[in-house]
Amino acid sequence: MEYILLIVGAVLVNNFVLTRFLGICPFLGVSKDLPTAAGMGGAVIFVITCASAVTWIFQYGVLVPLHAGYLQTIAFILVIATFVQFVELVLKKTSPGLHRSLGIYLPLITTNCAVLGVAVLNINKELSFLKSCAFGFGAAVGFALALIIFTGMREKISRANPPVAFQGTALALVTAGLLSLAFMGFSGLVKF
Amino acid sequence: MDAVLIQTIIIGLTGLLCGAILAIAAHFLSVYEDPRIEKVTALLPGINCGGCGYTGCSDYAKAIVTQSVPINSCKPGGAETVLSLATALSVQAVATERQVALVLCNGDDTYAVRTATYNGIADCLAAEFVSGSGKGCRYGCMGLGSCSRVCPVQAIRIEQGLAIVDPALCIACGKCVTACPRTLIKLIPESRSIHVLCRSQDRGPDVKKVCSVGCIACTICVKTCNGQGITMEGQLAVVDYSVPLDVDAVVEKCPAHTIHKRSGLKPGNPA
Numbered sequence: 001m002e003y004i005l006l007i008v009g010a011v012l013v014n015n016f017v018l019t020r021f022l023g024i025c026p027f028l029g030v031s032k033d034l035p036t037a038a039g040m041g042g043a044v045i046f047v048i049t050c051a052s053a054v055t056w057i058f059q060y061g062v063l064v065p066l067h068a069g070y071l072q073t074i075a076f077i078l079v080i081a082t083f084v085q086f087v088e089l090v091l092k093k094t095s096p097g098l099h100r101s102l103g104i105y106l107p108l109i110t111t112n113c114a115v116l117g118v119a120v121l122n123i124n125k126e127l128s129f130l131k132s133c134a135f136g137f138g139a140a141v142g143f144a145l146a147l148i149i150f151t152g153m154r155e156k157i158s159r160a161n162p163p164v165a166f167q168g169t170a171l172a173l174v175t176a177g178l179l180s181l182a183f184m185g186f187s188g189l190v191k192f
Numbered sequence: 193m194d195a196v197l198i199q200t201i202i203i204g205l206t207g208l209l210c211g212a213i214l215a216i217a218a219h220f221l222s223v224y225e226d227p228r229i230e231k232v233t234a235l236l237p238g239i240n241c242g243g244c245g246y247t248g249c250s251d252y253a254k255a256i257v258t259q260s261v262p263i264n265s266c267k268p269g270g271a272e273t274v275l276s277l278a279t280a281l282s283v284q285a286v287a288t289e290r291q292v293a294l295v296l297c298n299g300d301d302t303y304a305v306r307t308a309t310y311n312g313i314a315d316c317l318a319a320e321f322v323s324g325s326g327k328g329c330r331y332g333c334m335g336l337g338s339c340s341r342v343c344p345v346q347a348i349r350i351e352q353g354l355a356i357v358d359p360a361l362c363i364a365c366g367k368c369v370t371a372c373p374r375t376l377i378k379l380i381p382e383s384r385s386i387h388v389l390c391r392s393q394d395r396g397p398d399v400k401k402v403c404s405v406g407c408i409a410c411t412i413c414v415k416t417c418n419g420q421g422i423t424m425e426g427q428l429a430v431v432d433y434s435v436p437l438d439v440d441a442v443v444e445k446c447p448a449h450t451i452h453k454r455s456g457l458k459p460g461n462p463a
Contacts, residue, residue, distance in 0.1 A: 068202050082210035093221040161314040
């Protein structure tokens with residue numbers, strides 16, 4: 001039950017993009033067509049879940065015993081970047097198909113603030129290892145959900161012939177704001 | 193120990209370790225790639241239009257090297273690319289003539305009559321599903337720009353409700369050909385200069401009612417060129433692009449100003 005609440009909370013209530021405003025760059029950048037957005041969402045789910053595990057191990061295995069918690073940010077970036085590169089190499093070797101569909105998004109996520117944000121939040125909340133992974137997974141699913149909903153909206157809007165002054169980024173930002181407002185409706189659903 | 197020293201050591205060691213892991217991984221997980229693929233990719237234009245039938249230039253390069261598919265499928269690159277590929281791979285070059293897309297309709301808002309106002313989705317396919325874009329002609333360009341939106345090089349513009357291809361920019365990828373729900377766009381060899389800019393299968397009097405530059409099936413052009421190059425297909429004169437046609441008289445004799453020399457020109461503006 002605790003885990004379900006944790007995941008639902010991360011997906012809907014404290015959605016990373018729409019409530020915490022992390023990872024806005026890919027949110028606006030790769031939301032032009034649905035297959036790309038779905039690919040990005042899949043890559044983010046995979047990377048954030050694994051990065052949560054790796055950074056948790058690094059925090060409690062290396063930084064805490066050495067009393068070097070203040071090095072968290074820089075050390076996490078290092079670990080996450082290495083991890084993503086490593087995954088890319090493994091994918092390229094073992095599964096060329098998956099590498100072609102996820103590969104181009106992996107470098108984009110390497111130093112994404114959403115990935116780092118999840119890792120840091122896991123430590124700040126003092127979650128256990130399994131809970132960290134669950135929270136990371138939930139946060140990433142929330143990101144993918146927001147990205148896919150937003151892409152669907154943008155695809156529809158681009159066909160609706162909006163006024164020239166609104167076209168492109170202007171309308172995308174307005175849409176993102178409205179979507180964020182809609183997600184505010186979930187606030188208070190789960191407390192943690 | 194000094195705090196600065198500790199953090200330098202921790203981060204330094206972590207970085208070193210990460211680097212070592214990646215280096216070892218890169219060594220053991222390396223995938224052999226034919227060096228020719230990279231070379232061929234560099235010779236292709238790199239605009240990833242998909243006109244060759246592969247998902248991008250690098251995919252086509254891979255197919256050339258590994259499956260030895262013909263090297264003349266790259267339309268944007270043209271003869272130049274074929275030649276450089278042939279030199280690089282030491283195979284025989286078979287050059288093809290450059291093609292350009294042409295919109296077979298000249299009914300812009302000056303000539304085509306609008307019988308209704310279309311307020312639906314600004315997309316040709318969507319308009320075709322209801323009753324067209326409001327123009328009286330059921331065969332002509334709807335001017336809602338589906339072709340210009342799929343064009344990877346912005347070679348198609350919409351002027352007065354009519355799509356016009358800029359032959360200088362066109363790379364003949366064929367995306368607009370499939371995008372047009374009325375199949376008005378055709379890829380033709382660049383050297384062909386005489387075109388019947390109409391696709392209407394309506395009878396002459398019906399065409400006259402909705403468009404002043406539509407083909408009225410008078411067959412004068414067919415007689416002028418003795419059936420060599422232009423033939424009648426139902427109620428429409430059609431140019432046979434497989435043979436060169438140099439009878440300029442057909443342009444002058446066409447009473448409806450449907451036949452033009454070069455694309456995108458207006459009647460009374462011969463060039």
